[in-house]
Amino acid sequence: MARKQNDDLLIEDELAAAFLNDDSMDLAEPVATPQAAATTPAPAANDTNTAWDDQEEDFPGQLAVDVYETDENLIIKARTAGVNKEDLDVSISDGILTISGTLSSGDDTTVSRWHIQECYWGEFSRTLALPVAVKEDEVSAVLKDGVLTISFAKVKQEQAKKIAIQ
Structure with missing residues (x-):
């Protein structure tokens, strides 16, 4: 399932975002809200004219990260549950870190009808500029x-030297 552009907005903002960010949406069609989803029956498996199919665009999922530093290291943590290390790619160039990969749901070729699909499956990527200088070759x-x-050794910043005025 492709990720929608406004998936990272809060649920309360989804209705407003649908009107503000999606020019292709037909305003005559009802907007599915989480409250309405509980009472609205799912479309038939052969119904290809659903509102969410029309709005769906191909955006890679964005990986959430925590970035913090200790006295010696810069640490980046990312929740990657269900991802095999063979499906992860981590690279750094000029202080820009990129983490990308694929999260596979397994074999769902036999699915004839989805009732609920909230989990993100597919490609994800996150690129971020590191907030401090690091030794790119000293990483684990x-x-x-x-x-x-991911742990980088930080580059030691020299202390400011006092300059005597004569």
Whole structure:
């Protein structure tokens, strides 16, 4: 399932975002809200004219990260539960870190009708500029219990030197 452009908005903002960000939406069609979804029957499997199919665009999922530093290191943590390390790609160039990969739901070729699909499956990517200078060749990346932890050694910033005025 492709990710919608406004998936990262809060649920309360989805209705407003649908009107503000999606020019292709037919305003005559009802907008599915989480409250309405509980009472609205799912469309038939062969119904190809659903509102969400028309709005769906191909956007890679965005990976959520935590970035913090200790005295010696810059740490980036990303929740990657269900992703095999073979399906992850981590790279850095000039202080720009990129984490990308694919989250596979398994074999769903036999699915004839979805009732609820809230999980994101497919490609994801996150690129971020590191907030401090790091030694790009002194890095470790560990995938444990569904959390990717990347640790860079920080570049030591020289202390300001006092200049005597004569």
